[in-house]
Amino acid sequence: MILAATMNPEAFSGAQEAIARMRRGDPDALTAVISRYQHRLYRYLLRLVREPAAADDLFQQTWLRVMEKIGRYDASRNFESWLFSVAHNLAIDSWRGKRGESLNDAGDSAEPPSERLPSGDPDALEQLLDFERGAALAVCMLELPAIHREVLTLRFEEDMKLEQIAEVAGIPLSTVKSRLRRALDGLRAAMDARFPGRRA
Amino acid sequence: MTDHESNTTACRSIVAWLPLAAAGALEIEEQRRLEEHARACPACRRELEIWSGYSQALGRLPQPPLPAQLMERTRALLIKEYAAAADRRWDALMLGALALFAWTVGLTFWFVARIITGGELVVMGANLVRFGTWTAGSTVLVWLTAAVAALALGRRRNELRRAL
Numbered sequence: 001m002i003l004a005a006t007m008n009p010e011a012f013s014g015a016q017e018a019i020a021r022m023r024r025g026d027p028d029a030l031t032a033v034i035s036r037y038q039h040r041l042y043r044y045l046l047r048l049v050r051e052p053a054a055a056d057d058l059f060q061q062t063w064l065r066v067m068e069k070i071g072r073y074d075a076s077r078n079f080e081s082w083l084f085s086v087a088h089n090l091a092i093d094s095w096r097g098k099r100g101e102s103l104n105d106a107g108d109s110a111e112p113p114s115e116r117l118p119s120g121d122p123d124a125l126e127q128l129l130d131f132e133r134g135a136a137l138a139v140c141m142l143e144l145p146a147i148h149r150e151v152l153t154l155r156f157e158e159d160m161k162l163e164q165i166a167e168v169a170g171i172p173l174s175t176v177k178s179r180l181r182r183a184l185d186g187l188r189a190a191m192d193a194r195f196p197g198r199r200a
Numbered sequence: 201m202t203d204h205e206s207n208t209t210a211c212r213s214i215v216a217w218l219p220l221a222a223a224g225a226l227e228i229e230e231q232r233r234l235e236e237h238a239r240a241c242p243a244c245r246r247e248l249e250i251w252s253g254y255s256q257a258l259g260r261l262p263q264p265p266l267p268a269q270l271m272e273r274t275r276a277l278l279i280k281e282y283a284a285a286a287d288r289r290w291d292a293l294m295l296g297a298l299a300l301f302a303w304t305v306g307l308t309f310w311f312v313a314r315i316i317t318g319g320e321l322v323v324m325g326a327n328l329v330r331f332g333t334w335t336a337g338s339t340v341l342v343w344l345t346a347a348v349a350a351l352a353l354g355r356r357r358n359e360l361r362r363a364l
Contacts, residue, residue, distance in 0.1 A: 027282050031275055038271055039263070046264050056267050060274050067278055137254075138261050155223055156258035162225055177225050184219035184254060 019079050023070050034063055037080075040158060041087060047153040048091050048146055058094060062087040084154070084168040095146075140190035148183035155180060210237060211244055218244070222251035291353050295346055302345045306338030 015036055021029030041062065045055040065086050073082055141149055147169070154160045154168060165176045214237045220226050221234055238245040313321065313329045321328045328334065 025282075027279060030278060034271065034274060034278075039266060042266055042270065043264055052264075052267060056270055059270060060277055063274050063278060064281060067281060133257050134261050137257050141261070152258060155225075156255065157261060159259070177220060180223045180225055181216070181219050184223065184251070187258075188219075188254065 015079070019073075020075075023073065023075075030063070030067060037083060041083065043157060044084060044150075044153055045087055045091065047141070047149050047157070048088075049094070050142060050149075054094065058087060058090055061090050065090060078164060078167075080158075081160070081164045081167040084158070084160075085170065088150070088168050088170070136191065136195060137187070140187055140194055143190045144183060144186050147179055148186055151176060151179045152183045152187070211241060214238075214241075214244055215247065218247055218251045219254075221248060222255040224255075287357055291350075294353060295349060298345055298349050299342055302342040303338065306334070306341065310334045310338075 015033070018029045018032040018036070022033055038059075042055060042059050045058045045062075046052060049055050049058065062083070066083060069086070073079070141152060144152070150169060151165055154165045155162075160168070162173055162176050162180075166173050169176070171179075214234055217226055217230055217234050221231065226234065234248070238248050310329065310331070313334070317329050319329060326333055328337070
């Protein structure tokens with residue numbers, strides 16, 4: 001539904017108009033833009049930081065930062081990528097402040113995923129098709145490092161292109177791919193560990 | 201020997217691409233090679249289907265509800281920040297205008313004072329209508345004016361905050 005709204009030319013031009021008005025300092029336009037992105041931005045932040053209170057705080061900080069920096073926003077850039085990169089940077093700052101480490105520290109240097117050869121055994125995910133598959137996946141996703149949760153949510157929930165993900169996370173395209181691969185492999189391993197041999 | 205065992209070497213090179221294929225992250229040539237292999241290898245085809253299942257399920261994860269009144273709280277915060285930013289712009293404008301006004305008045309009075317006094321007004325050994333002396337005096341006046349204006353603006357802002 002969100003994607004449909006994004007692809008709708010009228011909705012798109014409406015969003016562009018709201019962004020243009022926001023750049024001229026119109027607070028009503030900012031409200032319109034927040035309304036448009038609130039669910040996606042909050043979901044992204046929650047997947048990233050996991051704690052609702054932290055996501056709530058980062059959500060507000062993100063819009064404050066957007067308001068401060070909108071004058072410097074290059075209109076030729078994709079607004080969505082810019083908005084999420086603002087949120088990403090704030091999350092990193094918050095992470096550093098709280099734990100003295102970077103969001104990027106955890107997970108990227110992990111062992112490469114096992115080169116799982118196809119086996120004849122039934123897959124845990126397949127067995128859960130009719131049993132809260134989404135809920136189970138969401139739980140397993142929480143076990144992944146933040147940078148892996150981030151690429152998964154940006155790719156599959158936000159439906160971003162790899163280039164957009166690279167822009168949001170401030171990483172090369174090759175790193176986006178390796179993170180996606182590790183994230184998916186980790187997710188599958190977590191599903192297999194949590195629901196071994198379960199049949200639908 | 202099963203189909204898969206006979207294809208193990210080929211599978212090993214393909215299997216690393218399967219998660220990326222599910223993520224739509226393969227190059228065109230890689231995707232072509234993978235599809236070609238999957239057509240001939242039931243085990244890899246099956247594995248690809250499993251990864252596709254992950255891809256689809258990830259796009260349909262349960263959506264977290266937005267916290268109560270987050271939108272309203274954010275809007276209130278931004279309106280407050282807009283007001284503060286507008287105040288700061290207004291303060292800067294006012295201070296600039298007052299400084300300019302003070303300099304203009306100072307310069308005008310300098311001309312008038314020079315005409316009236318014939319270019320000489322000595323007080324305690326200093327010629328007050330000399331440009332340097334007059335400029336120094338004007339500068340002191342400008343800064344005093346700015347300080348008074350800043351105090352007045354700060355008072356006005358405090359009153360507004362109390363009213364809100």
